[in-house]
Amino acid sequence: MQAKPSRTTFRNRLDEMITALRDDIVTGRLKSGEFIPSLMQLSKQFQLSINSVQKGLDQLAAESLIERIPRVGIRVKDSTRHSTVSLSFGYYPSLMEDVDLQHLIAAFQEEHPHIRIQPVPLQYENYYDVTSNYLYNEMLDVLTINHINFNQYEDRHTDIREVFEPIKPAAGIYPYLSPPFMRDKTQYVQPIVFSPVILCYNQQHFEQRQADEPPLEWTWQEFMACLDRLGRDESRLAFYFYPATLNRWPIFLLQSGVEFKRNKTGKMNLAAPQIMDSIQTCNELIQRQNMFQILLSENDVNVEELFSQQRISVMMTTYFNMNRLRRASFPFDIAPLPYVHTPKTLLITIGMAINRRSKQKAAAQVFIDYLTSYRSQLHIRKTTYSIPALQRAAEWHGEELGYRPSRYNIYRDISHTYALLSDLNLNPHEIEELLNAMNMYWMGMENKEATLSRLATI
The missing domain is CATH 3.40.190.10 (Periplasmic binding protein-like II)
Structure with missing residues (x-):
């Protein structure tokens, strides 16, 4: 035998009906002078008795939202108030x-x-x-x-x-x-x-250096070999990214393959060798960047600006920031991020x-x-x-209104690599401490051993 619906359930249904009708009136879906559904229709839709529906409509009438027309029906009241x-x-x-x-x-x-x-x-x-x-x-x-x-x-x-x-x-x-x-x-x-965080690259620069198109999965070491193929040019950088934002440096830690779990005392081993591998990889990429160019680029928007000026061959970016490239005069495409130990990118x-x-x-x-x-x-x-x-x-398919990278749909192929900043399982204070430790290492102010010691205290 089914349990009898509680009075609370009836009240919830009644509130749902009142709210739905009120919302339709206030937002204009039901216009002034328009008739609302009949008592029978409302009773069936919200599983309420006729008497309950009447009580709900009495409340809406008291709010001057509806009015009863004898032998015709109930319509939305013509009022400029709402x-x-x-x-x-x-x-x-x-x-x-x-x-x-x-x-x-x-x-x-x-x-x-x-x-x-x-x-x-x-x-x-x-x-x-x-x-x-x-x-x-x-x-x-x-x-x-x-x-x-x-x-x-x-x-x-x-x-x-x-x-x-x-x-x-x-x-x-x-x-x-x-x-x-x-x-x-x-x-x-x-x-x-x-958007996931991705790479965006200048196709002309790759063609000029006879470099292969980036694969769907590759390591940062393989990527750096590709950068060597692109060669050094005083007029441009092979690769650039702005590391010190929450949408960039955490990616390297997430790629470490470490499970960021705390022990019974609430501690986490941030001095694990895999984490240091990630920090060193990020450091190697930073050192490849010209310091003068870094000073020019204080945020991600300027990174895209430098890329659109063809002063960068490859950049770390997002689909959002690619909107700054809509007036670019050269073909560009996208690729998944390389990885340290495990393919991961931020969503x-x-x-x-x-x-x-x-x-x-x-x-x-x-x-x-x-x-x-x-x-x-x-x-x-x-x-x-x-x-x-x-x-x-x-996933719409049709005639595009303008230029679109041929690999635009790559976000579907890499969805299994999506991760979140919260996956690091760190509170804001710990994140700040971690970034400070990495900055000291990246700036050459502390060596690997000192950095590991600092990480162990977080």
Whole structure:
């Protein structure tokens, strides 16, 4: 015999019905003067009795959202009070180019005139400090967030539910994108776009030096032999990357093959030989770079600028940053990262989260649904190099609007190598200590033995 549904279950269904109808009215999906489904239809859809449906509609009528027309039905009330919703949207400025965000916002507002998007740019630097203030003071309703920033919130809050509203997961998203944003089977961030860290190379430079095209799997030692083939040229560097960012140096540690697990006392062996191999490999790549060029390039954007000027033959980058190359006058292509002991690369996912304190959660969810729709995701695929989170859109085949690397779909072949910064299992203080130790070694201020000793104390 089946257990009788509890009163809580009925209350949840009733709340679901009220919320769904309210959201449809406020966001404009149900327009003024339009009739809502009948009592019988609502009863069947939400598995409620007619009396329960009536009670829910009484609440919406009390909010001046609907009105009963005798012997006709119930329609949305014509009221300017709920005609427009203002949605404060915090975004990474790079997304203006990386997903053609301005176009997507304009298209959304044309389709949803009841929701006005108020964009608020958010810098990567001091992201947590700025956004936490905005969220707490209800200055943001919805915002873009990556996995690293999401972990910052987890590190500083005992309960992520105090910050972000649970998200209604979108269907058809690549399965490996959502789990990093889930806690206790609840999702808090909806992935929009993603990218692994990859290599990008100038095909003309390879042809001029008669160097083979990069393979799908190779070691850093094999890569450095390829760089030797490219030769030295005063006018350009064979390879360049900016190591001191969280999207670069951790890759070498992840490629060590070490399982970053703590023992019973909470300690981790960061002085393992494989980890030192990774640090030395990174150091060898750094030493191959001209110091003057390093001073010229203070961040990843400038790396792409140097590459577009053909002053670099190969660079470590992402699909996002390749958007800076759309006006390049030469053919370029991409390759997977070489590895130290184990093939690994960082997965960078950018998604959307809703402020738990927001009074416009329904409109925020509508905006997120729009950005993950096939229409929006296909626009990202066609007009940018960024990879849409929606698999169907990402794997679209058709006539390209402009130049696209022939190996664009290589991200599918290397998905088994995707890793996250959180896989290092280190807290922010430990990460800072680790980077300091590596910097001392890379700058030649400490030798291998001193570095191992320092690593053992972390």
